[in-house]
Amino acid sequence: MTVYEFAKGLILEAGINVRKIMKEDIKVETKSNPNDLVTNVDKATEKYLFDNITETYPNHLVIGEEGHGHHLKDEVGVVWVIDPIDGTLNFVHQKENFAISIGIYNNGNPYAGFVYDVMNDVLYHAKTGEGAYENGTLLPKIEDTPLKTSIIGINPNWLTKPRLGEVFKPIVEEARSARAYGSAALEIIHVATGKLGGYVTPRLQPWDFAGGLIILNEVGGVGTNLMGDTLSIYEPNSIIMANEQLHSELIEQHFQKNNEIIELLQQRLKSNN
Secondary structure, three states: OHHHHHHHHHHHHHHHHHHHHOOOOOOOEOOOOOOOEEEEHHHHHHHHHHHHHHOOOOOOOOEEEOHHHHHHHHOEEEEEEEEEEHHHHHHHHHHOOEEEEEEEEOOOOEEEEEEOOOOOOOOEEOOOOEEEEEEEEEEEOOOOOOHHHHHHEOOOOHHHEEEEEEHHHHHHHHHHHHHOOHHHHHHHHHHHHHOEEEEEEEEEHHHHHHHHHHHHHHHHOOEEEOOEEEOOOOOOOOEEEEEEHHHHHHHHHHHHHHHHHHHHHHHHHHOOO
């Protein structure tokens, strides 16, 4: 069994476990703030993934949202980047619109990505160079769109921030419309399937984007930070995920014009990491 096949089976098994645990009591705790939630399901799912990965592949490393591998920096070898429940607020309040995400990287290079929409039982997966799939169906390359005909994924809270609002409000005003889904992994998938033209956010952790980015790249999409720089699986970053045309338009006509604000944002991300 290849690593890809193993990961595919593992994420599906983890989803089955999540659906079983949801029938029991969900215990909710807060982390950095009252809206930053973690549940017993997040913790149990990460443990399940971590234990199975390290038992099967003792030499592989794991970075997980709930504590595993946060000390890792530019490690050589195979690294799994996992988010046991991406969209915990949705999980707690809606019992849907959340995902399990896995990105696998070998010596820093993308190997395979998985995003499992648990409640809809839909697995998005890709192996680098071999295309991306929705369950067993090959996803087509995404079409290019300009901002004026694109729907943008963005959290409306960012529009209320004094300086960031200056950057994001014109994008929302020029776009055809904007949406917030509450799960970064699923929003990246919406870009990969053409439901969104792009997804932007000033801060995202590696486990939120590692799996989806590989899938997006396989359908011709582009993912970078707001300055157009390559993303690292070892640190948080600002994010733009979009079709190629829209990505270029947002970088050149919006983010470069606000270079001072974007550079300050990037400096704060590095200092807080």
